Amino acid sequence: xxxxxxxxxxVAGGEKKEIxxxxxxxxxxxxEIIFVRELEKNRWVCPKCNYHFRIRxxxxxxxxxxxxxWKEYDRNITSADPLRFKDSKRYPDRIREARKKTSLTxxxxxxxxxxxxRAVSVAVMDFSFIGGSMGSVVGEKIARAIERALERxxxxxxxxxxxxxxxxxxxxxxMQMAKTSALLAQLQKKNLPFISVLTNxxxxxxxxxxxxxxxxxxxxxxxxxGFAGPRVIAQTIGQELPPxxxxxxxxxxxxxxxxxxxxxxxxxxxxxxxxxxSGNGSPRA
Amino acid sequence: MxxxxxxxxxxxxxxxxxxxxxxxxxxxxxxxSREIAALEKKLERLQKEIYxxxxxxxxxxxxxxxxxxxxxxxxxxxxxxxxxxxxxxxxADDHAVITGLGKLDNLKLLVVAQExxxxxxxxxxxxxxxxxxxxxxxxxxxxxxxxxxxxxILVLIDTPGAxxxxxxxxRGQAEAIARNLREMAVLPVPIVVVILGEGASxxxxxxxxxxxxxxxxxxxxxxxxxxxxxxxxxxDSEKKEEAAEALKLASFDLLEMGIIDKILPEPLGGAHRDxxxxxxxxxxxxxxxxxxxxxxxxxxxxxxRIEKYRSMxxxxxxPELEELPSPVAGPEANQ
Ligand SMILES: [Zn+2]
Numbered sequence: 312x313x314x315x316x317x318x319x320x321x322v323a324g325g326e327k328k329e330i331x332x333x334x335x336x337x338x339x340x341x342x343e344i345i346f347v348r349e350l351e352k353n354r355w356v357c358p359k360c361n362y363h364f365r366i367r368x369x370x371x372x373x374x375x376x377x378x379x380x381w382k383e384y385d386r387n388i389t390s391a392d393p394l395r396f397k398d399s400k401r402y403p404d405r406i407r408e409a410r411k412k413t414s415l416t417x418x419x420x421x422x423x424x425x426x427x428x429r430a431v432s433v434a435v436m437d438f439s440f441i442g443g444s445m446g447s448v449v450g451e452k453i454a455r456a457i458e459r460a461l462e463r464x465x466x467x468x469x470x471x472x473x474x475x476x477x478x479x480x481x482x483x484x485x486m487q488m489a490k491t492s493a494l495l496a497q498l499q500k501k502n503l504p505f506i507s508v509l510t511n512x513x514x515x516x517x518x519x520x521x522x523x524x525x526x527x528x529x530x531x532x533x534x535x536x537g538f539a540g541p542r543v544i545a546q547t548i549g550q551e552l553p554p555x556x557x558x559x560x561x562x563x564x565x566x567x568x569x570x571x572x573x574x575x576x577x578x579x580x581x582x583x584x585x586x587x588x589s590g591n592g593s594p595r596a
Numbered sequence: 597m598x599x600x601x602x603x604x605x606x607x608x609x610x611x612x613x614x615x616x617x618x619x620x621x622x623x624x625x626x627x628x629s630r631e632i633a634a635l636e637k638k639l640e641r642l643q644k645e646i647y648x649x650x651x652x653x654x655x656x657x658x659x660x661x662x663x664x665x666x667x668x669x670x671x672x673x674x675x676x677x678x679x680x681x682x683x684x685x686x687x688a689d690d691h692a693v694i695t696g697l698g699k700l701d702n703l704k705l706l707v708v709a710q711e712x713x714x715x716x717x718x719x720x721x722x723x724x725x726x727x728x729x730x731x732x733x734x735x736x737x738x739x740x741x742x743x744x745x746x747x748x749i750l751v752l753i754d755t756p757g758a759x760x761x762x763x764x765x766x767r768g769q770a771e772a773i774a775r776n777l778r779e780m781a782v783l784p785v786p787i788v789v790v791i792l793g794e795g796a797s798x799x800x801x802x803x804x805x806x807x808x809x810x811x812x813x814x815x816x817x818x819x820x821x822x823x824x825x826x827x828x829x830x831x832d833s834e835k836k837e838e839a840a841e842a843l844k845l846a847s848f849d850l851l852e853m854g855i856i857d858k859i860l861p862e863p864l865g866g867a868h869r870d871x872x873x874x875x876x877x878x879x880x881x882x883x884x885x886x887x888x889x890x891x892x893x894x895x896x897x898x899x900x901r902i903e904k905y906r907s908m909x910x911x912x913x914x915p916e917l918e919e920l921p922s923p924v925a926g927p928e929a930n931q
Pocket of ligand 1: 357359
């Protein structure tokens with residue numbers, strides 16, 4: 312949950328065409344000065360060091376789904392402030408600000424679309440909305456995305472990007488882990504494929520629920536993945552963490568993701584997996 | 597800590613005074629016994645006054661009281677013919693969780709119990725009740741074993757959190773917890789969960805899925821510890837009292853929100869003031885819960901369990917949001 316802190320102010324809110332073209336930007340990883348237009352063409356991946364800039368949910372939809380097949384659902388679900396939570400800000404104010412900043416109604420966007428002509432239920436999280444944190448709204452929308460997959464007997468794809476459960480909804484946020492995982496048990500029983508895509512960062516409550524439960528788990532390169540926050544772990548063990556700790560590469564080495572997939576290969580890979588999971592034409596058990 | 601909490605000081609002082617007078621009183625003295633009786637009445641009033649309006653943070657302190665009974669005390673007090681089962685069959689035996697078969701009166705069941713330990717040596721042995729991935733896997737292994745033989749499952753929760761360490765991450769702490777959430781949702785036997793003390797976040801939930809969730813009066817259960825929440829949202833872990841209030845982590849909050857099914861009353865001043873009574877009250881409720889669950893057909897019980905978790909959460913539906921201009925693409929990083 313501590314990735315909250317890093318949640319940048321002022322993320323993309325304007326029209327795509329308004330992004331100033333011809334500007335140069337500095338790679339967050341290697342420091343290389345890159346032409347923004349070139350970066351954009353490269354799906355926001357640094358041409359020099361392959362660093363994957365964090366992108367918006369809409370970029371993933373464009374990247375993954377066939378053109379003109381996307382239909383969004385459940386956009387009208389919004390937070391109810393069940394705890395009447397207030398820290399430095401009132402929670403409803405926080406929600407309102409996040410909504411204004413991102414044009415999102417919460418940290419996940421769900422719907423249906425097609426990938427390579429196959430219908431899929433898709434959920435994409437967006438870090439720009441309160442650190443991609445999961446409260447009741449995210450949990451409910453993920454639950455409905457799972458149910459859509461169940462009802463229509465179609466595969467499920469979730470692209471995760473989250474610092475974990477949303478503190479401002481307390482125990483109700485924690486229970487979203489149980490809620491989504493319980494529904495995934497139904498999906499598993501029906502042998503409907505679930506592909507989980509982990510992007511930077513996917514941690515804590517989201518990592519310890521649906522993000523870890525994919526039949527196939529794909530990570531983007533160099534994403535921060537894990538259960539506990541690196542700062543908490545460093546405090547516990549009283550020393551600095553080894554380089555590369557809790558990265559996608561670390562997860563691959565220890566056997567907790569199936570593969571690391573570069574952004575430009577993501578669509579092809581998912582398409583191929585869905586093709587395999589559709590079987591050899593004999594009826595499924 | 598001298599075995600009492602800061603807010604208990606007036607009570608402890610008065611108790612000491614009464615004890616001192618008793619020590620002096622050699623032989624019978626009407627005057628002394630009258631004085632003692634008066635002081636005892638005063639003590640009772642004082643206890644009621646202090647303990648009846650505990651803040652949420654004070655309850656957290658009671659839940660962490662060094663003398664509070666731990667899971668192994670309940671097992672000892674409740675169970676006969678206990679057979680402990682060890683290990684996850686993959687990596688190690690996690691001592692932060694005790695798993696074993698036992699009898700609660702005539703009911704044969706599996707216990708999964710988070711154990712903190714009491715003295716320093718025990719605490720280290722049990723890793724303060726902080727489980728590693730192999731602990732969650734040990735719990736799942738034994739629960740699936742119990743399910744195969746139709747044995748119901750009793751889960752006792754008391755943890756400051758899943759262990760945040762290098763090895764825990766290397767061995768997939770997140771995966772271990774996530775898998776338990778999914779698999780416990782469909783275990784075909786009755787599951788009763790009792791939150792005894794601390795229910796910290798995913799560390800507690802990772803063994804905490806059940807048909808009935810009971811909670812001791814002064815236990816807490818939350819998405820994050822008050823200190824953790826204070827450190828992040830208030831940027832000051834000393835704001836733990838505010839955080840505890842804001843998180844609404846007390847038993848009565850969770851009952852109101854429909855997260856737990858029942859509060860198990862504790863003796864005045866907390867479970868440690870009268871462990872025997874605590875064990876008895878809790879046992880009656882646990883047996884009652886298993887009794888209710890046993891009459892349901894398994895399919896119906898499972899349906900209820902899924903529906904229980906499916907319905908958790910509070911949100912509103914606002915049709916006006918459909919009109920909100922659709923968000924557009926663009927890198928978050930470049931603004
Ligand atoms: Zn670079």
